[in-house]
Structures are given as structure tokens and as C-alpha cells.
Amino acid sequence: MINVEPVTLESNGVRLEPMTAAHVSELARAAQDGALWNIRVTSVPAPGDEGTYVNTALEMRAAGSRLPFVVRELAGDKIIGTTSYHDIMPTIDRVEIGYTWYAKSWQRTHVNASCKLMLLEHAFDTLGCKVVGFRTDNFNHASQAAIERLGAKRDGVIRHHALRRDGTIRDTVMYSIVAGEWPEVRAQLHYRLARNQQRLEA
Template identity: 65%
Template sequence: MAFVEPVILQGRGVRLEPLSLTHEAGLAAAAADGELWRIRVTSVPEPQDTRAYIETALAMREAGNRFAFAVLHEATGRVLGSTSYHDILPAVRRVEIGWTWYAKSVQRTHVNTAAKLLMMGHAFDELACHVVGWRTDNYNFASQRAIERLGARKDGVIRGHALRRDGTIRDTVMYSMRSGEWPEARAQLLYLLQRHALD
């Protein structure tokens, strides 16, 4: 049995479904909202590469090291983007959350906070993870701020760690949260979502 089994997570206006080829058109449309593939510090597929992007994610799921979700608007079913559990380590009960991107029109809304609350809750409360981690490009400052807003702590920087899409070599900023830190982080995320609902 896989450590991360197929599951649908939903609440607070978003629905996370296991990514499949049925999401191809919606995912391409989400990426086109802001031409996100032009950002050098992300892994968003160009429209013609969307199918290959999904097929790669499915192969990684089969291998047990990544489980990708399509993020949908709960009421309409519109695909807003994608996010994944990855670097899944069952022996130490650790997952990372990443490969996350959203259509430009829903960036800086409640969508990321709601999706991460669902994923963190599933990881800590259902999978009984000891640690949830994140990693991002050292130049992706928006991503770093978003991860820090979740309550994650910066572990450090791995220098010369990976290739960017333009062929340059990036440093990777690593973050994590331990299970004992989750109740306080959950309370803060619920507070932020409540405040957003009142805006």
C-alpha cells in the first residue's frame, strides 16, 4: 500500500483532486492565466507541454515519490492550478509540499492558504507525519513569504542544488514544520482564513 493513497480534500472554497489527464485543458488554461511558464523560478508547463507534465506526475506517483493534485474552485470546478506531496519518505513519516502554482487571477487570495491547510491537515492528522517540508528557489521571494506565512521554519539553504528551466543553477531554500508545531500553525491559518472571509 502506498503511503499517500488517492484522496479528495475539500473545504473553504477549494477542492483538491488527484491530478489526471482529465484536468489537461483546465490546467493549460490556468497556466495561460498570467503566462506562468515565463517565470524562470517556477516549473509551470507551457500549454503544449501540459499533457507531458501530467504524465510525469503520474509516473512519479506510480514510483511512490510524488502525489500531485489539481486544485479546483469548489463551486464551479474550474481548475486553479496544481500542488503536490513529494519527496515522500514513509520510513521517517515525512512528506514535502511543493510543485505548487496557481492561475495569476487567484494568486494572493485565500486559495493557497486553504489548499495548504487541507494538505497539512491530511499529512499531520491522517498520515501521522512527523515532519512536513517545503523547498523553493532562492530567488522565488513570493514563494518564501508564502511558506513562512504557513508557519514553517527555515532550515537552511542548499547551494548549487538544482537546474532552473533556463539552465542556470539554483540554490534551494529549505523549510519544515514538525508535528508538534502543527496545532499552533493550524490555529493561525484558520484565523487568517476567517479574516479573509470578513474582508
Template identity: 65%
Template sequence: MIRVLPVTLEFNGLRLEPLAPHHEEGLRAAAMDGELWKLRVTSVPEPHAAGQYIETALEMRDRLAFAVVDARSATLLGSTSYHDIVPGVDRVEIGYTWYAAHAQRSHVNTSCKLLLLSHAFDTLGCAVVGLRTDCENFASQAAIERLGAHKDGTIRHHALRRDGSVRDTVMYSILRAEWPAIKSALHERLERHVRS
């Protein structure tokens, strides 16, 4: 049975550290880079609500939220989480992921996913890692599919968006047996990024 405990993870110039109140200013700045809170299909906090975002994340019993930090400059780039943790079946999900506009379409998301997936499968011993996204968040769906995750289906009329509308949720998963090939593909993608 898995035990998901706070941990700091580092790789490829990035550090994932447990989200804490002292990250509020950096989280606010990251959200302002691209006015990401205006997107109805993401979980990015409005700048004035960065403190509440952190507080809510810390109160959730089945979520371990991380600050995504550029290890060289100590600049906060965004946030990601393990959530919907189900120890009885050795399952976690990765989500609540967002990055400042300048960090998007870079090595950041691939590196973070590699860190979180490696920790989940290789350290925690997860049997499966899930990912989910809004049915209208096509960029997120494409990013998850590029990871090599299996599309499990859509849960209709599943969750509220920030604007009060109800979304369908697209569910994905990666099984432990699929992880070695996905891990290799992610490393290759990062190597290509360095060469380009």
C-alpha cells in the same frame, strides 16, 4: 510508517483531486492566466506541455500530484503535490505548487496548505512536512514563512531551472509538535480574509 495514497480533499470552496489526464485542458488554461510558465523560478508548464506535465507527475514514484479545483465552478486553478515522500521517517514535502494569476493573493493558497497539512499530520500521521523553493523566488519564500514554517537552510547548487541555470534551494519544515499552533493561525487568517 505513513502510506500516502490518492485522495480527494475539500475545504473552503476548493477541491484537491488527484491530477489525471482529463485535467489537461484546465491545466493549460490556468497556466495561460498570467503566462506563468515564463517565470524561471516556478514549475508551471508551458501551455502546449500541460499533457507532458501531467504524465511526468504521474510517473514520479515519490509524488502525489493534485489538481486544485474551484468546487463551485469546477474551474481548475492550478496544481500542488505531496512529494519526496519518505515513509521510513514519516516525512512528506508539499511543493510543485502554482496557481492561475487570478487565484493568487486570495484564500486559495492558505486553504490548500491547510488541507494538505491537515491531511499530512492529522490523517497520515506525519512527523514532519517539508517545503522548498528557489532561492530567487522571494514571493514563495514569504508565503512559506507566513505559514509559520521553520527555515532549515539552503542547499547550494541543488537543482536545474528550466533555463538551464542551477539554483540554490531554500528548505523549510513544520514538525508535528508545531502543527496545532500553525493550524490555529491558518484558520484565523482565513477568517480575517472572509471578514475583509
């Protein structure tokens, strides 16, 4: 049975730190980079809602269903987003990775692959998870493409599943990586990040 506890993870110039109430203002600044709350298919907090957003994440952590992190870019020493383990199910050794967003200037960089690699390595290699899941809005095609680039398999769609901020109800696309697939997924993620580093150094 897995035991998911707060942990700090660091790789490729990015650090995942357990979220605290002290991170509210920094997360607000990150969300302002691209006015991310205007994107219909995400749950980025709008201006003034950041405190509630963080409090909800911490309440879920206290209940044992979520472990939220902030994403710190080390060279600039600034918070650039957030991600979480959630829907933690210790009895079947399952977690999901989600509640993920990054400041616009850090999207489509090495950051997402680096964070996902750290979380997947911790889930499979340290916690002993048998499966790691992902979910996203059926209209969030960018998120679906990013999840598929990780090597996750599409499990299916749960129709009429969750309320969006605008009052409409979304279908949820579910993905997963099982433990037997992890060695190949890990190798591919390391390869992608190495290629990205080579391009930066060229």
C-alpha cells in the same frame, strides 16, 4: 510508517482532486492566466508541454515519490492550479508539499492558505507525519514569503542544487513544520482564513 494514497480534500470553496491525464487541457487554461510559464523561478508548463508535465507527475505517483493534485475552484467549477505531496519518505514519516502554482487571478487570495491547510491537516492528523517540508528557489521571494506566512521554519539552503528551465542552476531554500509545531500553525491558519472571510463579508 505513513501510507500516502490518493485522496480528495475539500474546504473553503476549494477542492483538491487527484491529478489524472484528463486534466491536461484545464491545467493549460489555468497556466495561461498570467502566462505563468514565463516566470523564471517556477516550473509551470509552457504551451504544448502540459501533457508531458502531467505524465511526469503521474509517473512519479506510480513510483511512490509524489501524489499530485489539481486545485478546483468550486463556485466556477474550474481548475485553477496544482499542488503535490512529494519526496514522500514513509520510513521517517515525512512528506514535502510543493509543485504548487495557481492561475494569476487566484494568487494572493484564500486559495493557497486553504490548500496548504487541507494538505497539512491530512499529513499530520490523518497520515501521522512527523514533519512536512517545503522547498523553493532562492530567487523566488514570493514563494519564500508565502511559506513563512504558513509558520514554517527555514532549515537552510542547499547550494547548487537543481536545474532551472533556462539552464541555470538554483540554490534551494528548505523549510519545515514538525509535528510539535502543528497545533499552533493550524490555529493561525484557521485564524487567517476566518479574518479573510470576515473582510469579504464586510
